[in-house]
Amino acid sequence: MRNDLASVQAFLASVIPGRAPIPDDPALAETAARFVTGNARLTPAAQVDIYRRQFWYRHREILNDDFPALARLLGEAKMDAFCRDFLDAHPPAHAPFRKMIEPVPSFAATWPGFETDAGRTFAADMARYEIAMLDVRAGADAPPLDPQKLAGLPEDAWERARIVLHPAARRLVFSYPVHRLRKAWLVAGEPAILPEAPSPAHIVLYRNRELVTHFEELEPEAFTLFGLLDEGVPLVPALGRLAEPLPEAQQQHVAAHVGRWFQQWTALGLVVDVDLPSSS
Amino acid sequence: MTAPDRMRLGLPDLGIGVGLRLPHYEEIFETRPKVGWLEIISENFLVPGGVPLANLDRALAHYPVIQHGVSLSIGGTTPLDFDFLKNLRALLRRTKSPWVSDHLCWTGIATLNTHDLLPLPYTTDVVRHVAARARIVQDTLEVPLALENVSSYLTYTSSEMTEWDFFRAVVEEANCAVLLDVNNIYVSSQNHGFDPNVYVDAIPAERVVQIHLAGHTNYGDYIIDTHSGPVIDPVWDLYRRAIRRVGPVSTLIEWDEDIPPLATLLAEAERARIVREEALSHAK
Numbered sequence: 284m285r286n287d288l289a290s291v292q293a294f295l296a297s298v299i300p301g302r303a304p305i306p307d308d309p310a311l312a313e314t315a316a317r318f319v320t321g322n323a324r325l326t327p328a329a330q331v332d333i334y335r336r337q338f339w340y341r342h343r344e345i346l347n348d349d350f351p352a353l354a355r356l357l358g359e360a361k362m363d364a365f366c367r368d369f370l371d372a373h374p375p376a377h378a379p380f381r382k383m384i385e386p387v388p389s390f391a392a393t394w395p396g397f398e399t400d401a402g403r404t405f406a407a408d409m410a411r412y413e414i415a416m417l418d419v420r421a422g423a424d425a426p427p428l429d430p431q432k433l434a435g436l437p438e439d440a441w442e443r444a445r446i447v448l449h450p451a452a453r454r455l456v457f458s459y460p461v462h463r464l465r466k467a468w469l470v471a472g473e474p475a476i477l478p479e480a481p482s483p484a485h486i487v488l489y490r491n492r493e494l495v496t497h498f499e500e501l502e503p504e505a506f507t508l509f510g511l512l513d514e515g516v517p518l519v520p521a522l523g524r525l526a527e528p529l530p531e532a533q534q535q536h537v538a539a540h541v542g543r544w545f546q547q548w549t550a551l552g553l554v555v556d557v558d559l560p561s562s563s
Numbered sequence: 564m565t566a567p568d569r570m571r572l573g574l575p576d577l578g579i580g581v582g583l584r585l586p587h588y589e590e591i592f593e594t595r596p597k598v599g600w601l602e603i604i605s606e607n608f609l610v611p612g613g614v615p616l617a618n619l620d621r622a623l624a625h626y627p628v629i630q631h632g633v634s635l636s637i638g639g640t641t642p643l644d645f646d647f648l649k650n651l652r653a654l655l656r657r658t659k660s661p662w663v664s665d666h667l668c669w670t671g672i673a674t675l676n677t678h679d680l681l682p683l684p685y686t687t688d689v690v691r692h693v694a695a696r697a698r699i700v701q702d703t704l705e706v707p708l709a710l711e712n713v714s715s716y717l718t719y720t721s722s723e724m725t726e727w728d729f730f731r732a733v734v735e736e737a738n739c740a741v742l743l744d745v746n747n748i749y750v751s752s753q754n755h756g757f758d759p760n761v762y763v764d765a766i767p768a769e770r771v772v773q774i775h776l777a778g779h780t781n782y783g784d785y786i787i788d789t790h791s792g793p794v795i796d797p798v799w800d801l802y803r804r805a806i807r808r809v810g811p812v813s814t815l816i817e818w819d820e821d822i823p824p825l826a827t828l829l830a831e832a833e834r835a836r837i838v839r840e841e842a843l844s845h846a847k
């Protein structure tokens with residue numbers, strides 16, 4: 284067997300994410316002894332096993348830190364099982380932890396450890412929300428909107444102007460109001476219980492000017508409009524696209540409320556610029 | 564004896580610093596304790612913006628900040644990650660850190676990042692491999708790279724030399740700096756049964772630009788470098804010995820687990836200041 288650097292590293296990387304103690308596996312213990320010396324107190328396999336245990340403790344801690352509400356819902360033993368299964372399915376391949384946790388929502392959506400589909404749906408929603416919390420906290424900065432810029436816009440500008448939204452803001456749709464429940468569990472200390480029935484929610488998660496993360500619940504139409512603006516569609520055409528498929532009554536609702544929505548988004552710091560392309 | 568102006572590779576002595584850790588942010592920014600500098604974990608600040616970078620800017624307004632990394636994997640066998648190095652260089656422009664440090668170790672392979680600092684086999688082949696990569700990193704980052712000795716819990720059958728001979732060979736061949744972690748020397752000396760004084764005495768003194776002090780956790784059969792608890796007396800002794808050899812070198816207290824109140828950390832920093840003063844006066 285080769286004993287160069289790459290072979291040593293390949294062996295250790297193959298056993299460090301393992302679940303079972305390396306000394307318990309005679310074949311692994313024998314291979315460990317080819318690469319690792321051991322000492323008077325520890326066999327080679329026992330030395331390697333220190334790194335296997337550290338791997339587990341470290342990644343369990345990261346997952347618990349990044350998904351505190353999911354951890355509360357599951358409880359310690361079940362969260363451990365979730366973390367073990369997740370790390371088996373998605374061993375971290377990259378240095379940034381943000382990359383490691385990316386598949387947590389999709390993994391939660393199919394994890395057999397939940398008794399029901401509702402549990403899986405809820406957990407996936409919560410995991411998506413908890414990742415969004417991290418992203419909003421460390422998302423890109425943008426200088427606040429210059430009020431003069433809005434005041435100075437010509438009448439027809441809303442046909443063409445691209446409304447620039449805060450780059451750290453995230454739009455999220457949930458089957459369950461995980462944003463409220465997470466706050467209730469972690470801030471108010473309420474018991475973490477899966478709600479009996481779904482209750483869909485549309486939210487924008489954003490950072491205020493003091494860099495504190497907040498959620499804002501939006502009506503479904505407002506949420507769609509926000510998404511169109513985020514894609515760069517100017518306000519007037521965006522409103523056209525929003526209204527087109529809606530029944531008459533809802534169209535009137537949108538027309539009556541759009542001014543207030545826009546004011547609110549501006550007040551919350553979600554609108555950071557208005558980009559008026561120079562007319563050619 | 565090396566000429567004084569060649570010590571620390573000409574880099575500044577910033578005195579005693581502490582690691583900037585989340586639970587202490589507000590108190591540090593509000594009370595601005597008298598420490599010489601702060602060390603950050605670079606990876607925590609490789610983000611687009613928001614809270615982490617705002618906090619970093621608050622720290623930079625009042626303290627020199629030195630960047631310490633954990634994911635370089637200088638001893639890895641996968642290609643160096645130039646996107647990571649580019650981001651690190653951008654952060655260096657923000658912090659103006661006069662040097663940047665990471666560990667003399669490997670962290671993973673293409674399919675697995677252990678997020679751990681694993682020791683390398685001490686061979687001439689590995690010296691060449693690591694030194695070549697360190698030169699590239701140093702050229703890319705445009706500031707001196709300081710490599711830090713890690714705590715280790717295993718030794719390899721393929722090793723041909725001692726850890727200190729390996730460490731010296733790497734930094735000399737790479738022409739890079741040393742971040743000497745005296746707690747890691749102590750931990751490894753207990754785990755592997757060598758004399759830590761011999762290690763300290765073998766380090767090329769003029770290359771040491773920074774020293775780490777920390778606590779650890781003793782499990783009986785082995786010791787883990789947890790950065791938890793106060794620095795123990797044998798480690799203070801090693802620190803005195805190191806300071807007498809290398810002179811006034813920026814020293815940092817690392818405390819990452821069971822993080823205590825800031826006052827406790829500052830008291831440990833004050834102890835380091837006194838120990839360093841005494842060691843320097845004895846060295847004269």
Ligand SMILES: [Fe+2]
Pocket residue numbers: 711744747775817
């Ligand atoms: Fe260290």
